[in-house]
Amino acid sequence: MGRTARDAIIINTHYAPWDMAGSKFTLSDIVEHEGLPGRWYFEHDLDPGQELDQLKWASWENRQSFWPVKEALLHYIREAGFNLVFEQYDQVGDAIFDGMTSQAYKENHRSVFVGVRTAP
Numbered sequence: 368m369g370r371t372a373r374d375a376i377i378i379n380t381h382y383a384p385w386d387m388a389g390s391k392f393t394l395s396d397i398v399e400h401e402g403l404p405g406r407w408y409f410e411h412d413l414d415p416g417q418e419l420d421q422l423k424w425a426s427w428e429n430r431q432s433f434w435p436v437k438e439a440l441l442h443y444i445r446e447a448g449f450n451l452v453f454e455q456y457d458q459v460g461d462a463i464f465d466g467m468t469s470q471a472y473k474e475n476h477r478s479v480f481v482g483v484r485t486a487p
Contacts, residue, residue: 369447376449378480381408383434391474394434403443405435440480449482 368376383406384390385397394406409431435443444452455478456463466472 368444369449372482372484374484376444376447376482377455378440378444378482379477380440380480381432381434381475381477382437382440384476385436389473390476392476397436400433400435403433403435403439405433405439408432408434434476437478444480444482447482449484451483451485453481453483455479455481 381392383394383397383404387394392408394408397404397406399405400407441452441454456467
């Protein structure tokens with residue numbers, strides 16, 4: 368990631384919660400994958416060519432996806448050489464306060480993360 372993007376990266380992704388209370392997703396227990404703690408999300412059990420076009424949000428090529436915990440993802444962005452790391456909150460809607468305090472923000476475990484590399 369740090370070798371490919373020179374100045375900035377924008378990552379719109381799910382992340383795994385440490386505590387599954389209140390989550391609307393069924394995720395695995397916390398495991399480590401490629402050095403990051405997180406959880407596995409089961410996408411589907413379909414073979415290519417089967418009804419995959421009905422699964423617009425699913426990862427078609429992967430039957431499961433790894434969701435790192437937010438803290439590990441933020442740390443990884445920093446370790447990749449982006450010395451400024453932000454979570455972009457306006458993706459929760461026009462009214463940031465309402466979006467952040469709504470149950471949807473807590474249930475969806477999805478956000479936009481921005482890493483910026485500044486001059487040394």
